[in-house]
Amino acid sequence: xxKAIRFFRSVPRWLLVRTCFPRWRGLSTGALSCIxxxxxxxxxxxxxxxxxxxxxxxxxxxxxxxxxxxxxxxYFSPFVSTPFVLGHELVGEIVExxxxxxxxxxxxxxxxxxxxxxxxxxxxxxxxxxxxxGEYAHCExxxxxxxxxxxxxxxxxSTGGGWSEATVVAHHCQLHAVPPALSDEEAVLAEPxxxxxxxxxxxxxxxxxxxxxxxxxxxxLLTVYAYRAAGGQGRVLxxxxxxxxxxxxxxxxxxxxxxxxxxxxxxxxxLERTAGASSDGQAGVYQPEIGKPVALGGADCVLDxxxxxxxxxxxxxxxxPRGTLVLTGMPGIAVGVDWTSVWYKALCVQGSYAYGWETxxxxxxxxxxxxxLEFLQKSGGALKPLVNRTFPLAEYRAxxxxxxxxxxxGAFKTVFEVQ
Numbered sequence: 225x226x227k228a229i230r231f232f233r234s235v236p237r238w239l240l241v242r243t244c245f246p247r248w249r250g251l252s253t254g255a256l257s258c259i260x261x262x263x264x265x266x267x268x269x270x271x272x273x274x275x276x277x278x279x280x281x282x283x284x285x286x287x288x289x290x291x292x293x294x295x296x297x298x299y300f301s302p303f304v305s306t307p308f309v310l311g312h313e314l315v316g317e318i319v320e321x322x323x324x325x326x327x328x329x330x331x332x333x334x335x336x337x338x339x340x341x342x343x344x345x346x347x348x349x350x351x352x353x354x355x356x357x358g359e360y361a362h363c364e365x366x367x368x369x370x371x372x373x374x375x376x377x378x379x380x381x382s383t384g385g386g387w388s389e390a391t392v393v394a395h396h397c398q399l400h401a402v403p404p405a406l407s408d409e410e411a412v413l414a415e416p417x418x419x420x421x422x423x424x425x426x427x428x429x430x431x432x433x434x435x436x437x438x439x440x441x442x443x444x445l446l447t448v449y450a451y452r453a454a455g456g457q458g459r460v461l462x463x464x465x466x467x468x469x470x471x472x473x474x475x476x477x478x479x480x481x482x483x484x485x486x487x488x489x490x491x492x493x494x495l496e497r498t499a500g501a502s503s504d505g506q507a508g509v510y511q512p513e514i515g516k517p518v519a520l521g522g523a524d525c526v527l528d529x530x531x532x533x534x535x536x537x538x539x540x541x542x543x544x545p546r547g548t549l550v551l552t553g554m555p556g557i558a559v560g561v562d563w564t565s566v567w568y569k570a571l572c573v574q575g576s577y578a579y580g581w582e583t584x585x586x587x588x589x590x591x592x593x594x595x596x597l598e599f600l601q602k603s604g605g606a607l608k609p610l611v612n613r614t615f616p617l618a619e620y621r622a623x624x625x626x627x628x629x630x631x632x633x634g635a636f637k638t639v640f641e642v643q
Contacts, residue, residue, distance in 0.1 A: 225263035228388030229620050231291060232307040234258055242294035249628055252293045253621045259292055261620055264309065266391045267384040269322050270370045271347060274393050275329055276320035277337070279642040281412040281614075282386025283313035284627045286443070287554050288378070292624060297556045304379045305372035311386025311640070312339035312378030315402060315411035325396045334402040336414040337394045338593050339376035340578060341383070345395040346370055361578035387617060387640055400593050403601055409611040410600050412639055413446070417600065417607070418592040420446035423552040423576035424454055427525040429585075433458030434498045436523035437478065438539055440469035441630065442610060442637050443552060444529035445476055449607060452477035453599040455585065461497060461523065463490070466631040476606065487538065491519045494542050498523050515562070522547060531555040537562060545569040552576045613638040 237258050244251050253259060269276065288310055290296035318333045329335075342360035343351035346369025354362040367373040374380025377394065384392040402411045424447050427435050435451065435458050437444050448460055462478040464470035470481040482493050488509060495508045498521060508520040516537065522544040528535050531553025537560065543549045549571050566573060579592030600607065613635045615623035620640070627638040 226266065226389035226391075227261055227617060228264035228309045228384070228390050229259055229261050229311075229617060230264060230307045230309050231259050238294045245293045245295060249293075249625065250621075252628075253624050257292070258294065259310070261617060264384075264388060264390045267382060267393050269320070269393055270382060270395075272322040272324035273347070274322045274395050275318050275325055275399065276391050276393050277314075277316040277335065278319045278391055279311070279314050279316040279386045279388060279640075280334075281315050281408045281611075281639045281641055282311040283412050283416065283611075284623065284638040284640070285313055285416065286441070288312075289624070289627055290554060290556065291379075293628070295556065296554070300375060300379070303366050303373055303375050305374055305381035308374065308379050308381050309385035309388045309390070309392070310378055311388065311392070312376045313412055313415040314386030314392065315408050315414070316386070316392070318399075319391065322396075329396055329399060334408075334411070335399045336402055336411055336593070336597075337377060337392075337398045338400070338418075338579065338591070339378060339398070339415065341366060341371065341374050341376060341380060343369070344397045358581040361580055386642070387620070389617065389642055400591075400597060403597060406597070406600055407605075407608060409608050409639075410603075410605070411597075412611060413607055413637065414593060414596045414600065416442060416637075417446050417450065417596040418579040419443065419576070420552070421450040421454065421582070421596055421599070422579045422592050423447055423527055423529075423550050424450035424456065425582055426548065426550050426574055426576060427451060427456065427527065428458060428548075429454065429456040431457040433524045435460045436494060436498075436526045436539075436542055437462040437473075438526065438528045438535050439530035439553060440464035440473045440478075440481070441529065444527075445469070445472055445610065445636070446607070447527055447529055447552060448473055448478050449476040449603075450599070453603070458524070459497070461494060468634050468636075469631050472609070472636070488517045490538070491517050491542065494523060495519055495521050498544065516541070518565075524548070525550065527552050529553045533558045533560050540565040540571065540573075543569065543571050546571070548572045548574065550574050550576050610636040611639055612636055614641050615639075616641060616643070
C-alpha cells in the first residue's frame, strides 16, 4: 500500500501543538501531532472529467507549515475535509485519464495543477458569482459538488495531495502542461510563483515608483522576480532576515536590501530612499509617547510577504499617503496592529490570494499559472536555485524541521521527491 502524509482532525492534539509549538517545535510532527505518514489508498476519480497524477516533486508551503504547527487562523476550518493529504504545490505525470477528459490531456504528460477547487472543478452549475467573473480562487461553493469540502487540493479529503505515493486526482480544468525545457525544480515553483505574480501585478510598474517588499522568504523573493518579469521598472526595496535571502533578493531584482532592524531604524532606512526625509533631519520618523515610531511618507506600494502582526503594522506605517498595501503573506490572527495609519493616510489595502486571470499591458488576458510558466521559460533558470532542499517522504520530520527554520539554515524552498 502506498504511503502519504495526512492531516487529521483532533481538537485535543491541535490545541496541544498550538500551545507548545513555540517552545517545542518537534511536537508538530511527532506522535502527538495532527499529521502522520500512513498507508493511503489512491483516491478514486470523482467524475470522468478527472485525471490521476503521479507526483514527481511537491513543495512545502508556508500555509502547510501553519497547518502542521496549528498556528494559523481557524478561519478555514469549516471549509476543509479530513483526513486530507498535504501538498498543493506539485509537478507530476498523468497516469490515468477519465473518459470525458479533453483529448489534449494524455497519460505520460508532465503537468502542474491549479489547486483551487472551484465550481468548474466541482461540477457545480450555474457557477457562483466569483467563478462566473473568472475569480475562481474565491469560489463560494467550496462545500458543494462532486467532491468533499476544501478550498484547494491538499486540503480536501477527495483529491489527495502531492505529499503522497498514492497519486493525486485533478479536474482537467486545473491542468497546465509543463514545457519540455523546464526542469521539475522550476515547474514545482509554478504555483507559488503564480501567487507572487498575482500580487506583483497590483503594484505600479512605472520607473518613478518605489516598492517595498517586506520579507525575503520564498514568496518575497518570487514577488521581487515577478515584478521585474512583468516589466516593473520601479525601485524595489526589500527586507531580509538572513544573509542568504538578501543575496538572492539582489540577484532576482531588488535594488537595495535591509537586514533586520529595530522599527525606527527600518523606517528611517525606507524614508531616506522614498522622498520621505524632512527638513529637520529626522527623516520623517517621529516617536510618540508610547508605541512604535510614526513615519510621514513611505513607499508607493508595500507588499507584505510575511503576514505577521509586526509586518502588517510596519507595512501600514511605511506606505505613503494614498499608497497601496498588498497583503501577500498568509496573515493569521494579527494582534497589536494599529490601523490609524490606514485611516489617516487613506491607504488602499488589498489582499492578494492565489491567482486567477490577468490582463497584461500588451492586451493579452491569460491565467496567472500560464503566465508563471511563460516567465519561467524566459528566466534562464534564475529561480531554480530556490529549490535547494529535497527529501523523500520517509524523512518528512527532517524536511519539515528544516522548512520551519528556512533562511537561518540557508534553505529557501523545501520539496518532497516522490518515487
